[in-house]
Amino acid sequence: MPGSHVVKTFSILPISFVLLLLLAATRAAYDYREALSKSLLYFEAQRSGHLPYHQRVTWRGHSGLTDGLEQGVDLVGGYYDAGDHVKFGLPMAFTITMLSWGVMENGDAIAAAGEFEHSLEAIKWGTDYFIKAHTHPNVLWAEVGDGDTDHSCWQRPEDMTTSRQAYKIDAEHPGSELAGETAAAMAAASIVFKKTNPRYSHLLLRHAEQLFEFGDKYRGRYHLSVPAAKSYYPSLSGYGDELLWAALWLHRATGREYYLQYAVDKAYTLGGAAWAISEFSWDIKYAGVQILASKLLMEGGGGGGGGGLPDQQRNTLQQYRSKAEHYLCSCLGMNSNDSNVRRTPGGLLFVRRWNNMQYVAGAAFLLIVFSDQLALAHEDLHCPRGPLSPQEVLSFAKNQMDYVLGSNPMGISYMVGFGPRYPTSVHHRAASTVAYKKDKSFIGCAQGFDAWFGQQMPNPNVLVGAIVGGPGAEDEFSDARGNYMQTEACTYNTAQMVGVFARFSQPERR
16 A cells, blocks of 8 residues: 555655656566557447448447437447447547547657557547437437346347447436536547548537537436436536536637636536545546646646736636646655555555556556646646656656556556457457357357357457456456456546557657
8 A cells, every 4th residue: 555655754755656666667668659559459349330441450340230220310330338339428428538638648659650540530430429429409319228238148249139229318308427528528539630620620619519508508417317327337426527627628629718717617616626536537537627727727828837817717727736736646645644546566556446447547647748747847746745756757657557568466468469468358248259250140148148258268359459457456367257347448448548658659758
């Protein structure tokens, strides 16, 4: 545990933190460019809909081609969130927001790796679906499929016989989290496409503005309007973070004062400048909101140190920044209270047992974003236990990333297909079943469990680029298909790491 073996002085860093940095410095560098390429390949394995002719993951086939038909709307496309075949709107939108942010921060590195077009394709596969799902200014289709029936089957997506019921939010059945996150995704993506596809960028921005207005005007918890999502992706944090998140992304995309003032005026009522937390995820986005607000402050609204901003805005953004620093310091083990994030004996940040890698990926991304911003401003990160230079913050993020790629007590890469050892029994229906293109014989629900799920053998298809849930609190990991807490991979795990891999893919920037 961090904090159980620290030296409590005011002048030196905790020994645990120093040791982690020294360990990171002595490790051999990984091929981060390869990790970047494979992370983008993963999204092709998660595609729903009619696959394009240049599809690189050739063991996948077309699926979900009648999605939305019963409701009279075209909902073909988008992504399956994990190892099942439900299209959940909230985590899908978060996936696209984080992919877009990664491209914004490290687009040059992604281009240098020859992956820029693939990154745009990964984003556009999601935003094309959101455009379809946003059928009216105040209507957004939230989900396709039903988790309960889906989880009772072990079938390839090409064989699906489970429910493809579609669910929506509207003015009478609001869902501010979903509307806000989808607005954020489309606003962030509009920035990415601004130069390469300005017409598409403008279309995304128009949808984003409508969705933000919808989510703000008709407020409500989305899983109350879409009960089918409650057992799988309930919004425990409420919708305050998503509305602030969307406002800041819209401000970044449009430059409109209205969106910045919204984030300032609602900073406390919606929790952005009030909540000091120690995790970042598809549900709890306050840390991301706070980092975005901090960047705006440090960029100064046109002047250094916030000098180009009115006092009210600068002062409120400073409160956002103080909460952002609380999050970062908690990840670094540098807070003075018990709010520091736990670590495994091997040094991995550990938030909870189920899919812990999503929290590691999010922390690594936010740490590198803030580190780069600190470096530009020639500032240190000031934590209760002492200051850290931008390079020290960056080194810790790299330490986490290297753990994911293989520098861990198990000696295993938690990115599938990377390195000599990685999980081979990923909890994933399509990967664990014979490819449809190889054998088109229909596989039924129970048959899939008997013939494929229960087989004690590696998956026939390698889910390259997937980042699985990862090890437990003691660095232990069991590579078993039924061990879904550790072996299931999710799009939002890998989405957050794309920007991290890109950042370290250029040796001169490590």
